[in-house]
Amino acid sequence: METPGEKLRDEVRRVRSREFDFLIFFVTGQCNARCHHCFYWDHLGPTHAGLPLDKIETIAANMPEFRTLLLSGGEPTLRKDLPELVHIFLRHNRIRTVSIPTNGLQSDRIASLAERVAAIDAGLRVNFNLSIDGFAETHDRIRGVPGNFANSLATIQQLRQIAARHPNLHVLVNTVICADNHEEVVAFARYVQDEGLADEHYFEIVRGDPPDVRIKEVPPPALYRIYDEVLAIQERYLLRSVQHLRGLYRMWRQVEGLGGLLYRYRTQWAVHSRAACWPTPCMAGEVIATIDYDGLLRVCELREAGVNLAEYGFDFELARNSPLMRAERAEAKTHVCDCTHVCFVNTALRYSLRQRFLTLPWLFLRYRLAGSW
Numbered sequence: 001m002e003t004p005g006e007k008l009r010d011e012v013r014r015v016r017s018r019e020f021d022f023l024i025f026f027v028t029g030q031c032n033a034r035c036h037h038c039f040y041w042d043h044l045g046p047t048h049a050g051l052p053l054d055k056i057e058t059i060a061a062n063m064p065e066f067r068t069l070l071l072s073g074g075e076p077t078l079r080k081d082l083p084e085l086v087h088i089f090l091r092h093n094r095i096r097t098v099s100i101p102t103n104g105l106q107s108d109r110i111a112s113l114a115e116r117v118a119a120i121d122a123g124l125r126v127n128f129n130l131s132i133d134g135f136a137e138t139h140d141r142i143r144g145v146p147g148n149f150a151n152s153l154a155t156i157q158q159l160r161q162i163a164a165r166h167p168n169l170h171v172l173v174n175t176v177i178c179a180d181n182h183e184e185v186v187a188f189a190r191y192v193q194d195e196g197l198a199d200e201h202y203f204e205i206v207r208g209d210p211p212d213v214r215i216k217e218v219p220p221p222a223l224y225r226i227y228d229e230v231l232a233i234q235e236r237y238l239l240r241s242v243q244h245l246r247g248l249y250r251m252w253r254q255v256e257g258l259g260g261l262l263y264r265y266r267t268q269w270a271v272h273s274r275a276a277c278w279p280t281p282c283m284a285g286e287v288i289a290t291i292d293y294d295g296l297l298r299v300c301e302l303r304e305a306g307v308n309l310a311e312y313g314f315d316f317e318l319a320r321n322s323p324l325m326r327a328e329r330a331e332a333k334t335h336v337c338d339c340t341h342v343c344f345v346n347t348a349l350r351y352s353l354r355q356r357f358l359t360l361p362w363l364f365l366r367y368r369l370a371g372s373w
């Protein structure tokens with residue numbers, strides 16, 4: 001277990017050297033849901049099983065050490081070799097966190113996989129992120145699957161029992177804010193907290209090009225009100241997550257946690273309402289990148305251009321330094337495609353010392369003193 005001092009030194013070194021640190025890997029293009037807001041819908045198909053483990057092992061062996069792995073899809077838990085897949089990245093790249101979003105449909109299967117992933121290494125933080133967009137009727141309609149809400153709650157109950165045995169397993173809820181749920185998001189957020197369903201609850205404005213374009217029509221004032229109200233709810237999760245810490249480190253984690261939420265919501269709201277671009281350039285392709293279910297490497301999932309890893313012998317670094325990928329990451333920095341994707345907004349923030357150490361404390365103080373974000 002790293003001490004706060006060791007964590008800080010590692011962080012400063014990574015920020016300075018701009019080493020690769022975050023992989024979003026779409027491990028399958030198969031899915032058992034039909035969500036109206038899915039940004040990956042045109043990649044999905046019953047035959048899109050994903051790369052086999054031997055190819056994934058070659059990719060991992062040709063990557064540097066990095067800290068965060070997000071396994072996406074499709075529905076990642078449709079892969080029964082998920083624990084072996086995680087183990088590959090742990091062995092080759094010494095990842096510290098793996099996050100696995102899930103639609104929660106197959107409770108027993110998801111629980112069994114979660115137990116096996118959490119048991120790989122007690123030092124690996126394992127986040128299972130249940131995607132739930134509102135109460136039963138709303139959620140099932142958005143997800144296109146009757147009974148999805150009830151299944152997700154059953155999955156959460158099983159995951160929480162496993163988390164009691166494996167403290168490195170964290171149960172999170174992700175809610176996508178869209179035209180069909182924005183009026184009940186705040187009530188749902190209170191319900192999740194009051195029922196003690198999650199260790200943390202995150203909220204994302206719908207992104208990309210979903211099959212139902214109407215679902216992106218969330219009025220900016222409504223989004224503003226949601227962010228305003230969920231901030232207080234999220235702060236309670238934050239306070240709980242730092243209660244075991246002491247002194248200055250605990251204080252800084254609070255400033256960074258709440259300041260980070262304020263920064264993210266301001267940025268996402270500005271992009272959604274077309275009021276402004278990001279305060280700092282996107283780091284897509286440099287310290288964070290995505291691999292699709294078929295091996296296409298892209299700087300992010302929202303830009304279409306990419307190179308197929310198969311053409312580079314599944315050598316990640318070779319492909320990442322190809323002319324096309326260099327051009328893509330240069331363009332990502334120009335703000336031409338500023339989006340609301342939380343992973344990329346947060347990553348850009350992490351690599352800007354000015355935003356982290358000046359803007360975040362300022363946002364924190366202003367929120368504390370004036371209640372304004």
Ligand code: SF4
Pocket residue numbers: 031032033034035037038039040041073074075103
């Ligand atoms: S959002 Fe996720 S669960 Fe829903 S259809 Fe898309 S990949 Fe499947």
Ligand code: SF4
Pocket residue numbers: 282283284299300301302303332337338339340341344
């Ligand atoms: S800002 Fe552009 S490059 Fe960065 S994540 Fe968004 S779409 Fe991708």
